[in-house]
Amino acid sequence: MEETFTDTNFMADGPVSDAFKSQSAASDLRSAVTEPASKTRQIAQEAGVKAQHFKQAATEKAQQFREFAGSKASDLKETAGVKAQQFKQAAGEQVEQGRVKAREAHADAEDYVRKHPTKSILTALGVGVVIGLVIRR
Numbered sequence: 001m002e003e004t005f006t007d008t009n010f011m012a013d014g015p016v017s018d019a020f021k022s023q024s025a026a027s028d029l030r031s032a033v034t035e036p037a038s039k040t041r042q043i044a045q046e047a048g049v050k051a052q053h054f055k056q057a058a059t060e061k062a063q064q065f066r067e068f069a070g071s072k073a074s075d076l077k078e079t080a081g082v083k084a085q086q087f088k089q090a091a092g093e094q095v096e097q098g099r100v101k102a103r104e105a106h107a108d109a110e111d112y113v114r115k116h117p118t119k120s121i122l123t124a125l126g127v128g129v130v131i132g133l134v135i136r137r
Contacts, residue, residue: 113120
């Protein structure tokens with residue numbers, strides 16, 4: 001007579017069951033160890049990618065700043081050159097006007113001396129005496 005086993009817990013308490021439990025526990029332990037390590041690697045990779053993006057963005061911003069500063073410096077240089085040229089031209093005009101006035105004053109003084117020689121000599125003598133007295137003190 002043939003007997004059929006209907007007991008499902010037949011292998012639950014035996015040595016084969018303990019081996020399956022050990023393998024299951026070992027695989028659970030492996031997955032518990034490898035899962036955080038893989039998450040750590042993934043986080044490290046993401047951090048590396050974010051750092052690379054940040055570095056690239058910073059480099060681009062630095063380049064933009066360099067270009068902006070260069071253009072502003074060249075604009076400032078150009079403006080300063082124009083202003084310097086204007087000042088130089090204005091100064092040249094003032095010097096020329098001063099020369100013209102000095103020539104006119106010289107010509108007027110020469111005419112006065114020719115018309116009034118006695119007054120001119122006495123005035124020069126008086127001015128000389130006053131200057132001598134001031135220097136003596």
